[in-house]
Amino acid sequence: MTPVAWLVVAIAIVVVILAVGYITMTNLNRRRRLQDRFGPEYDRTVRERDSRKEAEEELLAREERHTRLDIRPLDQETRDSYARKWSEVQERFVDAPGFAVTEADTLVTSVMGDRGYPTEGFEQRLSDLSVTHASTLDHYRRAHDISGRAARQDATTEELRQAMVHYRALFQELLDEVHAGHDGHRAVRTDTSEADR
Template identity: 65%
Template sequence: MTAETWIWVAVAVVVLAALAAVGYAVLQQQRRSRLRSRFGPEYERIMAGHENRRAAEQDMIAREQRLAELDIKPLTPQARDGYAARWTEVQERFVDTPGFAVTEADQLVTAVMAERGYPTEDFEQRLADLSVGHAATLDHYRQAHTISGRAAHKEASTEELRQAMVHYRALFEELLAETTTEGRHAR
């Protein structure tokens, strides 16, 4: 080979390497954008909970994979109506027994999650599972759960209990909606 041929080969290798690097960067940015869109406000929370971006993104991908393996399904119209009626009863009981009503709201949200197919044994795992399809209301759930824990020790004011009900309702209504885990309407 001549020197000129070696130069062209070297140029071609450099160009291919540059194209591969650009392609990799574009794919990373697309993945990051997709995860940010999918996890919404939870994206930054998950990022803050990890040492680096790669570990956080791997956690989000693992959450998506775990959720895909679960049998998450929409509620039947009858179940949805039954849960909506129970929610109305819980709200009515709030006037006389706010602490008890908040406990019932927590139990009702958990029951809806279980019927939809979410594992409900561990609170942190519930948060991780819900983060994939319900990130927009997940902070409501966290706040309601915190207040509910304080209410169990009689350390929450009536206003805080009212706020817990509002927070539980945000996730409750979203779970009741007829959607799949991808956020699309079920058929």
């Protein structure tokens, strides 16, 4: 081979190595970003899918869907109203724990709807919430599971109490979410101390 041919081959090899390196770094950066954003939901999705690539494509699709949703903060009056309703539900737990858990589930779904999250189907709610509320999804899953068993009268009082704690984790996060104010500055977290009772 002539020196020019060797040079062309060497340049082609370098280009291929750089392209492979670029693709690898892009994939690693995307993976890190998804892991940071979705937390434990990333690992759960990878375990539930046939491949990491399929799981990451699903998470990217969730992000895309989320950008099309009209998610909005609640005004102070609505947050206060929900905090009062939560306190009432917690008070009813003493006399009717199963009913209180059902009410807690309904209240969480109602807050989601008022925030702009679609509320059709539990799995879709999980998917939509996972983009910005991944840290509380396991709470929501556990509460929903216990609520289903409570409907069949197959949950202990302690499990029902745990369901209330799990529902409250997501409820408070939905109510307290830091959001951008009208002037574009980040607002202070909402005080829902009533919801902590």
